[in-house]
Amino acid sequence: MFRRPWSGTVSGMIEVQELTKRYGDKLAVDGLSFTVTPGHVTGFLGANGSGKSTTMRVVLGLDAPTAGGALVNGRRYARSPQPMHEVGALLDANAVHGGRTAWHHLRCLALSNGIGKARVTEVLEQVGLAGVAGKRVKGFSLGMKQRLGIAAALLGDPGVLLFDEPVNGLDTEGIRWIRGLMRSLAAQGRTVLVSSHLMSEMALTADRVVVIGRGRLIVETPMTDLMARFRRDVVVRSADDVRLAAALRADGARVAVEDGGLAVGDMAAVAIGELALRQGIAVHELTPRTASLEDAYLELTEDSVEYRAVAS
Numbered sequence: 001m002f003r004r005p006w007s008g009t010v011s012g013m014i015e016v017q018e019l020t021k022r023y024g025d026k027l028a029v030d031g032l033s034f035t036v037t038p039g040h041v042t043g044f045l046g047a048n049g050s051g052k053s054t055t056m057r058v059v060l061g062l063d064a065p066t067a068g069g070a071l072v073n074g075r076r077y078a079r080s081p082q083p084m085h086e087v088g089a090l091l092d093a094n095a096v097h098g099g100r101t102a103w104h105h106l107r108c109l110a111l112s113n114g115i116g117k118a119r120v121t122e123v124l125e126q127v128g129l130a131g132v133a134g135k136r137v138k139g140f141s142l143g144m145k146q147r148l149g150i151a152a153a154l155l156g157d158p159g160v161l162l163f164d165e166p167v168n169g170l171d172t173e174g175i176r177w178i179r180g181l182m183r184s185l186a187a188q189g190r191t192v193l194v195s196s197h198l199m200s201e202m203a204l205t206a207d208r209v210v211v212i213g214r215g216r217l218i219v220e221t222p223m224t225d226l227m228a229r230f231r232r233d234v235v236v237r238s239a240d241d242v243r244l245a246a247a248l249r250a251d252g253a254r255v256a257v258e259d260g261g262l263a264v265g266d267m268a269a270v271a272i273g274e275l276a277l278r279q280g281i282a283v284h285e286l287t288p289r290t291a292s293l294e295d296a297y298l299e300l301t302e303d304s305v306e307y308r309a310v311a312s
């Protein structure tokens with residue numbers, strides 16, 4: 001059941017509360033709750049069709065929830081008195097009038113929100129489009145449209161930012177740029193929620209993750225905890241692997257011989273190092289191995305993948 005009262009408290013927080021969204025027979029989001037806090041980049045991960053865009057649309061008041069809902073700064077965003085100053089969003093980079101120039105597009109948005117020309121120039125420079133400000137958007141690549149969408153999101157200097165798949169269409173330099181931008185926005189104390197299907201990218205960008213599958217929450221956790229949960233083993237090389245292996249096994253660790261070293265499970269690196277010291281064995285290497293975010297994600301979402309690629 002939906003909990004009341006809506007308890008929006010901390011400034012800059014996005015609170016998704018028991019959100020359900022149906023489109024006819026299709027259950028797009030199913031009782032989803034999570035919070036996004038300021039000062040972090042929160043990665044919003046899920047397979048295609050898992051409900052990420054729908055959730056973001058409800059947060060932005062563009063879709064009405066079937067049940068539950070979402071709060072930004074403690075209230076429904078649609079009720080915001082200063083929407084562009086409160087939340088900036090990039091949802092669909094192609095949803096721009098192609099006949100307008102980049103400058104004109106941003107100037108129109110700025111005018112209707114009481115924002116001056118200087119700010120338009122500033123955001124065009126910030127996203128690297130100052131040189132093409134006078135060009136029509138219909139000639140823009142997807143990457144340039146993404147940058148324009150990000151400029152629009154930044155226009156009102158909002159404390160909360162939502163980006164839906166922002167690296168789509170960007171080249172390597174563009175991806176690196178956006179990674180830096182998100183991290184700096186979070187470092188300024190802003191709230192940054194970014195959806196992506198690029199797990200490796202999220203591993204570099206996000207410090208918290210919300211993983212969903214079939215519209216339901218799978219896990220909401222700091223990135224470091226997620227990686228720790230999927231810690232595999234520790235690679236150990238020493239002056240006497242045979243004696244060390246015996247001592248480790250006697251202490252309850254799992255030990256496999258691998259590539260001229262040992263792969264040790266069920267024991268932390270610190271404990272392995274201390275045990276080796278007690279045994280008087282010099283340690284040459286002690287490397288914890290963690291599953292990649294990609295592996296962790298696949299394991300977490302195994303039962304909830306909506307559309308799996310079928311090998312032909």
Ligand SMILES: Nc1ncnc2c1ncn2[C@@H]1O[C@H](COP(=O)(O)OP(=O)(O)OP(=O)(O)O)[C@@H](O)[C@H]1O
Pocket residue numbers: 023026027028046047048049050051052053054055197
């Ligand atoms: N307007 C709509 N009408 C009907 N079904 C919809 C509508 N919008 C979304 N859906 C369905 O709801 C489910 C969730 O879609 P959503 O776009 O939120 O997922 P997503 O995680 O953002 O996926 P993707 O990564 O592919 O964008 C999908 O099955 C989708 O087909």
